[in-house]
Amino acid sequence: MSTENVPLYRTETGGRRHIRECPHLLGKTVVxxxxxxxxxxxxxxxxxxxEGRRYFGSLDEALHEFGAARANWPLIGQHLADVVHDQVWxxxxxxxxxxxxxxxxxxxxxxxxxxxxxxxxxxxxDYRPGGGGGPEVHDSWGDTxxxxxxLRSRSGACGMCYD
Numbered sequence: 827m828s829t830e831n832v833p834l835y836r837t838e839t840g841g842r843r844h845i846r847e848c849p850h851l852l853g854k855t856v857v858x859x860x861x862x863x864x865x866x867x868x869x870x871x872x873x874x875x876x877e878g879r880r881y882f883g884s885l886d887e888a889l890h891e892f893g894a895a896r897a898n899w900p901l902i903g904q905h906l907a908d909v910v911h912d913q914v915w916x917x918x919x920x921x922x923x924x925x926x927x928x929x930x931x932x933x934x935x936x937x938x939x940x941x942x943x944x945x946x947x948x949x950x951x952d953y954r955p956g957g958g959g960g961p962e963v964h965d966s967w968g969d970t971x972x973x974x975x976x977l978r979s980r981s982g983a984c985g986m987c988y989d
Contacts, residue, residue: 832874834859834866845870847881847913849929879915879924885935888914888923894937898950905940905948909933 834843835851836859843859844851848870872878882888885906889899902923911925911932924931934941938953968978974986 834863834870836863840864842867843870845873847879847915848873849913849926852912852929877918879917882914882916885914885923885925888916892916892923892935892937893920894935895952898938898952901950902935902940905942906933906935909942 832845835846835848835856836843837851837854837856841864842850843863843866844856846856848867850867850869866874869878873880880891882891885903886899889902894902906925909925909932911927913926913929914923915926916923921936923935925933933943938950940948940950942948968980968982970976971978971984971987974984976984976986978984
């Protein structure tokens, strides 16, 4: 993996190199790392390959990249305004923005919802329940069997009739 164009850092006593936003460096004194300072940490390596988080300087910057309806931006900002955080990122899947504190997510915003905490879900105006996984599935049955009084399958067969 090439890290030529990305500055890497380490703690003063650390043996691994990290991108500056890496949670391993939060709250620690860091120095710029050299190639001889050890391998790149797993989390930083994933992010350098484009598989991890994408970090932003603010929620507003992340919203510009995220793809939520522009009409929802003020609501997302309003609901997350009081969340204490030191990082903002979009996960690799692009499915939500996270506000983090000390490397752990403490609040989230999807395109149609906001979680200012793990205990609270706020639905935005275009929220649709179950909207994450395709069409809603309904069980379909046929008519009721006149002999056994049970629902027939969609093909019309009664599971209790033998003809």
